[in-house]
Amino acid sequence: MTIGHWHSRAERALRAAATAMRQHPPDSAADINAVVNARSAVYAQLIRATELLAGGRPAVEELDRAGATALMTRRGQRLTQFYAGLRAAALVDRQFPPSGSRVGAEPARSLRRAADAVGVIGDILACHVPPGQRPPTPEGFAIRRGGGVSSGLADVARLTSGLVVLDVALPGWLDHGQGHLTEIYRPVAEAARWTANSGLARTARALVVAGKGQPSLHGLDVARSPLEAAPDIRTVEDAVAAVGAARSWLWQYPQQVAGVHLQLGTQLGLAVHVATSDGAPTKVDGWRRSAIAAAELRATPPVGPARDAAGELAEALRWTRSHLTDGSDGNNRELMRLNAELPFLAATLHRGLSAAVRRGDLFIKAEGTLTRPAGSLVFRAVERWRPARSHDDLVQDLGRGLLERRDLENAGDLARAAARAFPRPPRPRSPNDQPSNPPTVEATPSRGRGHSR
Structure with a gap:
């Protein structure tokens, strides 16, 4: 299935997660752990897709949230600001244990679906533009020369905007838990508040505008090798x-x-x-x-x-x-x-x-x-x-x-x-x-x- 298909699935999953977060407060620490880890997984996959489209890491140095805040106040360097914002948003000052195989919280299930969908988008891109290698396909050749990059980054930015919406609601969702859980997950709430106020959403909107009317990668799919014998064609x-x-x-x-x-x-x-x-x-x-x-x-x-x-x-x-x-x-x-x-x-x-x-x-x-x-x-x-x-x-x-x-x-x-x-x-x-x-x-x-x- 194509990048366009998985992008649509990721968008629907992020909207479902935001809706579920308003309707289903957390019941246990396991539910919160599942949401926190799924949120980090989505950010990690968005970072990977951005690196594949950009042909590398737009920001070489590692930035903490303070450094990312300073970078995002400058003019220009839109892609670098976006990438630095993604990496800073993914930072949580404390590691939380993974939840069990059965995820109970509905926001976590939707976030996990979003992470899987964005991961497939990254897999499709890596098939055409593998890191550190020559593009093995004509599509990869075109992407490395700018074809579809602006549109692809706009798609990543749209998903980022949906994730920022969820981060806006995340501190309030955590406050619905018991008092001791609120204190335990304070680093998560701080990370979400930083994301909501960092300007990442503004930078994402600018990338969406820049991608309008540009060649689209929605039809891109995994490139398979020729088969022997050739499969019968019916459609x-x-x-x-x-x-x-x-x-x-x-x-x-x-x-x-x-x-x-x-x-x-x-x-x-x-x-x-x-x-x-x-x-x-x-x-x-x-x-x-x-x-x-x-x-x-x-x-x-x-x-x-x-x-x-x-x-x-x-x-x-x-x-x-x-x-x-x-x-x-x-x-x-x-x-x-x-x-x-x-x-x-x-x-x-x-x-x-x-x-x-x-x-x-x-x-x-x-x-x-x-x-x-x-x-x-x-x-x-x-x-x-x-x-x-x-x-x-x-x-x-x-x-x-x-x-x-x-x-x-x-x-x-x-x-x-x-x-x-x-x-x-x-x-x-x-x-x-x-x-x-x-x-x-x-x-x-x-x-x-x-x-x-």
Whole structure:
């Protein structure tokens, strides 16, 4: 399930916790311990998600509440202030024992659900942007270059605002307990009062405003590896998962991209756009030119996971073509959901095309020759193939088509998906690196390349 799904679950859980805190006073120390520990767990997961989105710790030094208060009174440094506020809010001056496996207090159960949901969000992000490593997926590549980061931080800030609302009510909830419990949990009440008055909610609101209209990460899900054999596709969700698995693996291992991936990927883009273009010839023609160029290439067959990736693309293509004969609006709306995958797929194939040309695994037709077999009066045409080179017209046509599909597809949706956050190709370093007219195949910055294990 996607980040958007888990974000909604976390929001509902925080609202339920705040409502339960007003309706259910604590009955025992175990109930309070459960709430305190669950609250700390939510803050810990929000801190982790912020670090993953920011690519590290925005505030390197450890700050206590006094230091965080001083930092949050300054102007600017909004992300640093937010991160420092989260860490300070999570500080409780006394450790409390964990509660039993059966949590009785309703606020604690809701807070635990919120912590689990935010934890899954962090797991999804870590799948694409693992700490200290190169991004293994196109989504991670886009996030590391800013795609969806502002929107993702806004989502974390919304959850933080909900948690601050709970902290506002937490001291009063603790006061409903017996007198000795109120004294025991005074450090918790002090931490909650600091959070309520620290300006963390104000900083969170500023991040929410900054994230409006930015590419969203709500559609981001865990990237799985290609399966062998490719699972049967019955729904559009299955198709999206299959395409995502194939292009994520091929992005991580561009040296494994083969001719069959180029052919299946361009045919899939063409099939989706034939069904969803509403008669717009420019979109269909672009994918058609790419598919025609890819069909003219020959290559060695893939093996291992590369073969499995081809199987996933082939199954997605089969399912898409099965819907081409049915022009109903429902099917077209389903196929439109595959459009979000196509820019990433085009970028992955464009990157793999360059690698395949460099290692000499793609072949194009050379000029044929006429030969006369011994003892024969008839000359026969012999078909010849040679390794493709980056300046060949066929390779240039395919590279140009994929580059256009990557950058320009669905321009109206650019603000709504991190899939559109790829940077434009860099300028050539020297005149020999790139011809003056057509773009070369090598257009993706080398720092974003994956590496095999």
